[in-house]
Amino acid sequence: MIYCNYCPGYCCYRLEGSVLTITAFDISRLAHHLGISDNEFMHSYMETRRTFRVREDGSCIFQSQDKMVRRCTVHEARPTQCRKFPYGKPCPYLEREDLLSVIQPRIEAGLAESWKKEG
Numbered sequence: 001m002i003y004c005n006y007c008p009g010y011c012c013y014r015l016e017g018s019v020l021t022i023t024a025f026d027i028s029r030l031a032h033h034l035g036i037s038d039n040e041f042m043h044s045y046m047e048t049r050r051t052f053r054v055r056e057d058g059s060c061i062f063q064s065q066d067k068m069v070r071r072c073t074v075h076e077a078r079p080t081q082c083r084k085f086p087y088g089k090p091c092p093y094l095e096r097e098d099l100l101s102v103i104q105p106r107i108e109a110g111l112a113e114s115w116k117k118e119g
């Protein structure tokens with residue numbers, strides 16, 4: 001989607017009631033991409049058998065923490081659900097105030113933290 005290039009990655013934050021489902025195929029593809037075994041990948045990055053860990057602010061463990069851009073650091077090997085979103089429809093994050101009002105403060109706090117760390 002063209003808007004993704006200008007978006008801080010709203011869809012890479014976990015919201016209450018939403019789940020990023022990771023399949024066994026996703027795990028193998030990501031492990032191969034990172035040059036580690038499936039077991040090592042699961043140990044390092046999975047919260048449960050079905051989903052990634054997230055940071056305290058709810059951001060995906062694979063979202064970059066750069067102060068200027070928030071990109072997927074495993075874009076080429078990202079999970080199927082990430083590839084398919086928003087399923088050929090308009091992106092809900094760009095249209096729904098209720099979603100943005102939850103995510104935007106987290107993004108701003110994360111950016112402020114990055115600026116502090118990186119100086």
Ligand code: SF4
Nearest residue numbers: 004007010011091093
């Ligand atoms: S799919 Fe939507 S929320 Fe995700 S990066 Fe693209 S525009 Fe942003």
Ligand code: SF4
Nearest residue numbers: 012060062063072082
């Ligand atoms: S794997 Fe990449 S695209 Fe998917 S939620 Fe994480 S950072 Fe976003």
